[in-house]
Amino acid sequence: MELRLFNSLGKTKEVFRPKNGNLVTVYCCGPTVYDYTHIGNLRTFLFEDILTRYLEYKGYEVKFVMNITDVDDKTINSSRKYNTTLKDYTEKFTDEFFKDLKSLNIREASLYPRATEYIQDIENHIIKLQNEGYCYESEGSYYFSINKFAGYGRLSGLEINESRNKTRLNEDEYTKDNAQDFALWKSWDNDDGDVYWEGKLGKGRPGWHIECSVMSTKILGNEIDIHAGGVDLIFPHHENEIAQTESITKKQFVRYWIHAEHLIVEGKKMSKSEGNFFTLRDLLDKGYDANHIRFLLIASHYRSQLNFTFDGIKQAKENIDRIQESYSKVKSLETETGCNSILSKITKESINSFEDAMDDDLDMPVALASIFRFVRDLNKYLDDNEVLEENKSEILDYFKKINSILGILSNETIKLDEEIKQWIRERDEAREKKDWNKSDKIRDKLLKRGYVVEDTEKGTRIKRNQE
Structure with missing residues (x-):
């Protein structure tokens, strides 16, 4: 049977056929490292882990890239709030992110590019957009003109009214109801503090959306097989990625757009105000096992809303x-x-x-x-x-x-010390003599030491107590 994946672009299941034979290129939007990663995002990262594992299971060679957003509105605001440099602040939460991946047995991507490593490439891309007529400058900032890109809205289903008044915004995140020309490069202001670059576009920093377009095409090429993420990224992030990439390449940016649904907690939207906002470290501190959390987060269909309880x-x-x-x-x-x-x-x-x-x-x-x-x-x-x-x-x-x-089973073989082995021998002897009282006492001793005894026709089996 051929692998079929639901493509958000056509909103239907399609047979998966990569562009270049056995090689599959995959790009996933990674964390914005301004805080510990919450379980909603971890659900998406686990889905992407299952996706790439299964592609390899099918015999494909997978080149998997996941970016690290280490400069945007959130990272700058948070680093200034805690009076630390952007680099030191984002490095801390990048390290915590990798710890979470390891705890959940999420395999490493081929590469984790950071946005701050691609500033010159971002500037060059914006200049190309300006030369092609898709981008304009206003007060030192550069904006993408969504009316200039004919395919804008096809991923999210947004219809653009070309007669509307031209407006623009600087915010990285907004809704379809507020679709406007979006920022590619933001001129420096006091709120940015010491976070800025001075280059071809003047003193400023990149907008969030342009970062993924540049990193993905720079590493994987102009045409990517799979781009994955959460449904919350369909608009505006992924819609904007398509526009600012295809405007330059004149090629289909992504063949298969794959999105994981939201997670709710105990039947409610996860939020700090509801008291149901959890990171992995929150759950581990409560005594829960990362392997059990992994199973829960992968057990539902990725396109179904998961109720975490x-x-x-x-x-x-x-x-x-x-x-x-x-x-x-x-x-x-x-x-x-x-x-x-x-x-x-x-x-x-x-x-x-x-x-x-x-x-x-x-x-x-x-x-x-x-x-x-x-x-x-x-x-x-x-x-x-x-x-x-x-x-x-x-x-x-x-x-x-x-x-x-x-990725949930353990290959651990139970190693028994001599005292435990002796107890098992004594219990077997007691059972042969039908000394059930002694047999039960030894069983209880073993249970207190963390072992469960099973009596079978082929003899005694022992396993670790999972309680």
Whole structure:
């Protein structure tokens, strides 16, 4: 089955075919490093992690770029509020962002360009826009004239009334109701403090939208396969990216625009005033596990609104435990030679079901449902001791494949110290003598040390207590 992705530009699922054979170029709008990253943005970054993992799973070579916005209205205002330099302020939150990625097992992008590293390229791009007639200067600032670009609004569905009065704005963020000529370069004022560059455009700094156009084309070229981000970026950010890029290149900037939906918390929009605004560090400080948070944030379809709840984290833990327990049992299983043909067929069908779901616009709920069906079936064969040597190899390969996408399973092998091993031997002896009282006492001792005992026909199994 071919991979199909929902393209926001045409608002339909399309078969994914990259421009250059096996190479896929992906650009994702990264964090604006003015604060700790909240879970809404992390949901988007996790979706992009799943996307790039699955592209590689399909055999593509992926060049994945995620920018760091280290100069804009928010970063400047925040650095001045805390009386520190822009560089020192943004470096702190860039470091925190990378810590969050590591905690959530989000794989690194190929490159993380920072906007401040591309100031000269930004200036050159703006000059080209001015020479082409798409940009004009006013009081030292430079603005993109949206009426000059015929395709403006096609991504967001915005219709431009060409007879409207020409207006312009300096703000980086605004709504479709307030669509105006937007700032490419902002002349310096007192609110910028010591943040400015003096070059071909005069004393000032770039607007937010131009940064991504310049970084993406400079690194990935004029035509990109996939540009991803949250739905909140469709307008104005991505709409503006298209305009200011295609005006120069005269080529289709992005082949597939892919957007992740918003996240709400306990049924309400996340906001500090509601008291339901959370960063990853907030949740970790409350004692929640990053792996459980990862599972919760990837378990819904990326185009569906996710309702983040604390009960959901608990359910995520239980779901991971179900999969992990079966995986760990198979890893530690001592098998007889041979192959159970029925189980082999189930295993192959299960990986096909997982891939079919992922090929259908990364349909994670359906993919996860196929995993839980397989785990349920597998447990029956484990309980009946019907997993043979070839089955074990096939099943471990199955778990390796799904985990290359999910990134939630642990390969940790339980290492028991001699005292624990001795307790297990003593308990086995007590059970042989039907000394159930002693057996139960040893089981309780093991539980206090963090181990759960399972008695099977093939002997004692031990696993870590997940409670």
